[in-house]
Amino acid sequence: MHLAVLNSFGLLVQKLDRVSLLDTGLFVLLTSFTSYQCFHHLEPRSKLPLIALLFVVPVLLSVPIFYHVPWFSAAVLLAFLTYGSAVTSFALIYRLSPFHPLAKYPGPAIAKTSKLWAAYHCAKGDLHRLYKSLHDRYGDVVRVGPNELSIRDSSLIHPILGQGGLPKGPRWEGREEPPMxxxxxxxxxxxxxxxxxxxxxxxxxxxxxxxxxxxxxxxxxxxxxxxxxxxxxxxxxxxxxxxxxxxxxxxxxxxxxxxxxxxxxxxxxxxxxxxxxxxxxxxxxxxxxxxxxxxxxxxxxxxxxxxxxxxxxxxxxxxxxxxxxxxxxxxxxxxxxxxxxxxxxxxxxxxxxxxxxxxxxxxxxxxxxxxxxxxxxxxxxxxxxxxxxxxxxxxxxxxxxxxxxxxxxxxxxxxxxxxxxxxxxxxxxxxxxxxxxxxxxxxxxxxxxxxxxxxxxxxxxxxxxxxxxxxxxxxxxxxxxxxxxxxxxxxxxxxxxxxxxxxxxxxxxxxxxxxxxxxxxxxxxxxxxxxxxxxxxxxxxxxxxxxxxxxxxxxxxxxxxx
Structure with a gap:
């Protein structure tokens, strides 16, 4: 049985050795796109799916990359960089594209790409003045995140916050359970x-x-x-x-x-x-x-x-x-x-x-x-x-x-x-x-x-x-x-x-x-x-x-x- 496993592994190695650099690149991109789709549609938040998508997948990708670089450590580093860049690029392209559901709402391009922008300004403490300046510039509805809108229309206070309005957003996720x-x-x-x-x-x-x-x-x-x-x-x-x-x-x-x-x-x-x-x-x-x-x-x-x-x-x-x-x-x-x-x-x-x-x-x-x-x-x-x-x-x-x-x-x-x-x-x-x-x-x-x-x-x-x-x-x-x-x-x-x-x-x-x-x-x-x-x-x-x-x-x- 051990011999059969070794033979199978050897055949895999031989096949991987014959894979071209272009094929390897396309495989990495296809895997990255699949992972992006998982993030986009499934929004995984528990530890095991996140560990699998963020760490296990790029480690596995380092195997085919290894046959094009001299050291395995370099292959791992290249896999993480390529995979991370590709997943991020797919997300940015979609968020800035006219196909995004919030594409029609105005706002700074950087805000549409990531909430890291808002986190940075929150750390600075100037988010309230920044959002007000955005409303003064763009109007009552401003896109301030990939999937978030800031609203200045007082007529929407009751429909959003009142009885039968909308539930709270994910801002408080990742805290203690059950939540306060x-x-x-x-x-x-x-x-x-x-x-x-x-x-x-x-x-x-x-x-x-x-x-x-x-x-x-x-x-x-x-x-x-x-x-x-x-x-x-x-x-x-x-x-x-x-x-x-x-x-x-x-x-x-x-x-x-x-x-x-x-x-x-x-x-x-x-x-x-x-x-x-x-x-x-x-x-x-x-x-x-x-x-x-x-x-x-x-x-x-x-x-x-x-x-x-x-x-x-x-x-x-x-x-x-x-x-x-x-x-x-x-x-x-x-x-x-x-x-x-x-x-x-x-x-x-x-x-x-x-x-x-x-x-x-x-x-x-x-x-x-x-x-x-x-x-x-x-x-x-x-x-x-x-x-x-x-x-x-x-x-x-x-x-x-x-x-x-x-x-x-x-x-x-x-x-x-x-x-x-x-x-x-x-x-x-x-x-x-x-x-x-x-x-x-x-x-x-x-x-x-x-x-x-x-x-x-x-x-x-x-x-x-x-x-x-x-x-x-x-x-x-x-x-x-x-x-x-x-x-x-x-x-x-x-x-x-x-x-x-x-x-x-x-x-x-x-x-x-x-x-x-x-x-x-x-x-x-x-x-x-x-x-x-x-x-x-x-x-x-x-x-x-x-x-x-x-x-x-x-x-x-x-x-x-x-």
């Missing part, structure tokens, strides 16, 4: 996962949280007081207000999600590196969301050093600590962990850990960035600042603490300032990706017919700054939100900073409550002004889009009000 709420693509499973969040953000639950918010705001005010008292120039104490607002929101969401224990404000610095860890994870997640297949590879290479792995481990550790503490109060964790449910219906600790991390990162970073942006716009618009301060003083005279949530929600100028901030700088600048799934048929959206397997993204930043929706769109004009607003375009249906429809931000009402209480409290207590030597006009330009907003330090002068 924000990454859940199945509408039925999303609705099921959201139930605990809905209970945790009900009106009754929010009433319970008011005490915790007030306690943390008092601590924030005390920290700013201490900074002023320790300063040599008490009337002009310069501090990074962005840092303190991050500390506040993180401490508060730590109370909500894990029963407390962070105490960053008390330490006066991020002593445990919590924010450094979160921001690293957010940046990597934002970049790899454009190329989801890269995420698992980076995680596998980095191992335990990966920020994503460390963030997950942090969440699991906090959950175990919180479970040991038990239900001593009805915080958000109480609802996320199902402590009010029978034990058989409670989610697993791993699922609770993911929900807790989502609550902290989404609830702290987005709220702190909105508060920081609001103070920035107020400092750049003194008349708006003075009017808001007067409204606060009138609503809460004589040093009264702004605890009345009902009164806060009815303060017109305050709400106008918050809405205008969220219009100019929504916490998620690029919006949420959706997809027309395979097998569902083309989707008709207004005058658009969107083919299957097309990703869509309603670009929030561009829609909010479209002059057809809001007059003078680059200006901070809180008066546009008043009942007595001056004439001009004002399309409230185009305002969706918390997203829209069944997947609207679950914590929207908590975030608004926090923002109202914090702003009123600090404006009653302190006077803010521009720090000397700081060029404020450049601060907004340095805002980065890593899916959620990343901001530079905001230096301000703070003093006690007389």
């Amino acid at each position: 709420l924000i990454a859940q693509r199945d509408p039925i499973l999303h609705m099921h996962q959201r139930k605990s969040w809905s209970r945790g953000f009900s009106s009754a639950a929010l009433k319970e949280y008011e005490i915790v918010v007030a306690k943390r705001i008092r601590q924030l005010v005390g920290c700013l007081d201490d900074m002023i008292h320790r300063s040599d120039q008490k009337a002009n104490t310069v501090m990074d207000i962005n840092r303190w607002l991050k500390y506040f929101t993180t401490d508060f969401m730590g109370d909500m999600a894990f029963g407390g224990g962070f105490e960053i404000m008390k330490a006066g610095r991020d002593i445990d590196g919590i924010w450094t860890l979160f921001e690293s994870g957010v940046c990597i997640s934002g970049v790899t969301s454009h190329i989801p297949y890269v995420g698992p590879i980076l995680t596998a290479v980095a191992g335990q050093r990966s920020p994503l792995v460390r963030v997950r481990a942090f969440g699991k550790e906090r959950v175990l600590e919180r479970l040991r503490m038990g239900a001593n109060r009805k915080d958000l964790f109480y609802y996320l962990s199902g402590e009010e449910l029978p034990e058989s219906e409670r989610p697993s600790p791993a699922d609770v850990a993911k929900d807790g991390l989502l609550a902290i990162i989404a609830g702290s970073d987005t709220t702190s960035s909105a508060l920081t942006a609001l103070l920035y716009y107020l400092l750049c618009n003194p008349a708006a600042y003075e009017r808001l301060q007067a409204e606060v003083d009138g609503a809460f005279p004589g040093g009264e603490e702004p605890l009345d949530v009902t009164k806060l929600s009815q303060m017109e100028w305050l709400n106008g300032c918050i809405n205008e901030t969220l219009r100019l700088q929504p916490p998620v600048l690029g919006g949420s990706q959706r997809r027309v799934d395979k097998g569902k048929g083309a989707k008709v959206l207004g005058n658009l017919i969107i083919p299957e397997e097309t990703q869509l993204c309603l670009h929030t930043y561009s829609i909010h700054r479209d002059p057809r929706n809001f007059h003078t769109p680059e200006a901070f004009l809180p008066e546009r939100w008043l009942n007595t607003a001056p004439a001009g375009e004002h399309n409230t249906a185009a305002f969706f900073p918390f997203s829209y429809g069944p997947t609207i931000c679950a914590g929207k009402n908590l975030a608004l409550m926090e923002m109202r209480m914090v702003i009123c409290w600090v404006l009653r207590r302190f006077q803010f002004s521009k720090a000397p030597g700081v060029i404020y006009e450049e601060w907004e330009e340095r805002t980065l889009d890593w899916f959620i907003v990343h901001q530079d330090p905001l230096l301000v002068s703070v003093s006690h009000r007389v």
